[in-house]
């Protein structure tokens with residue numbers, strides 16, 4: 001409840017304070033914040049070494065602020081265009097691409113490290129990069145089959161169905177040379193890709209059908225029911241820990257605004 005409130009308050013604040021500025025809001029899909037909170041809390045309680053997240057632009061600022069421990073001050077400064085002068089991209093767009101490293105803390109004070117990979121605009125390209133980063137971290141820890149670094153990949157519904165690299169990365173997931181002990185995939189399924197409806201962007205029934213190629217369990221959950229989202233997050237986490245295989249959560253929600261805040265939602 002607390003995470004949901006902070007997630008929502010964060011979006012409302014930015015919408016009021018930085019009118020019309022691009023932020024790729026999470027409005028309509030805020031339940032992903034308590035969903036991720038469950039995964040991170042569980043990881044902290046079970047003393048996993050780290051949770052590594054790869055994600056697209058949508059909801060990124062919210063995840064950075066509410067889960068990855070980046071300060072509000074830093075994010076607002078970036079909104080005001082006062083980011084590092086050394087930044088390669090002069091435009092304010094850099095804020096959706098930057099990664100971070102932080103600490104996640106549970107209500108009881110247990111902690112785990114959180115790593116958010118930097119990503120380019122090219123959707124889903126971060127997937128194999130994140131897996132490689134996780135695999136390298138696991139190899140360095142040298143804990144054998146413990147897989148104590150947990151990869152979490154977030155996706156948009158259109159991108160998950162549309163980008164070939166999703167299938168390529170799933171295909172690597174069980175190979176000795178590449179495996180990372182199971183990735184938790186979270187799809188923020190707002191049922192639109194830019195301006196394209198599902199009926200015009202995929203031939204499969206579900207946006208997650210590509211994950212059936214590795215027989216991953218797929219949970220379809222109502223994003224308007226945060227408690228259900230938290231429950232499937234727990235199930236997905238438990239599945240990953242028990243079987244060390246990929247698992248998918250398809251959180252069906254909506255998008256309140258346009259693709260970004262410069263667009264008319266119509």
Ligand SMILES: Cc1ncc(C[n+]2csc(CCOP(=O)(O)OP(=O)(O)O)c2C)c(N)n1
Pocket residue numbers: 058121122123124155156157158159160163188190192193194
């Ligand atoms: C590889 C790639 N193709 C196209 C684009 C242009 N593009 C940016 S956002 C977007 C729609 C993505 O829709 P979805 O994955 O459902 O995420 P949403 O924005 O709805 O959260 C597209 C096509 C891109 N960024 N990367």
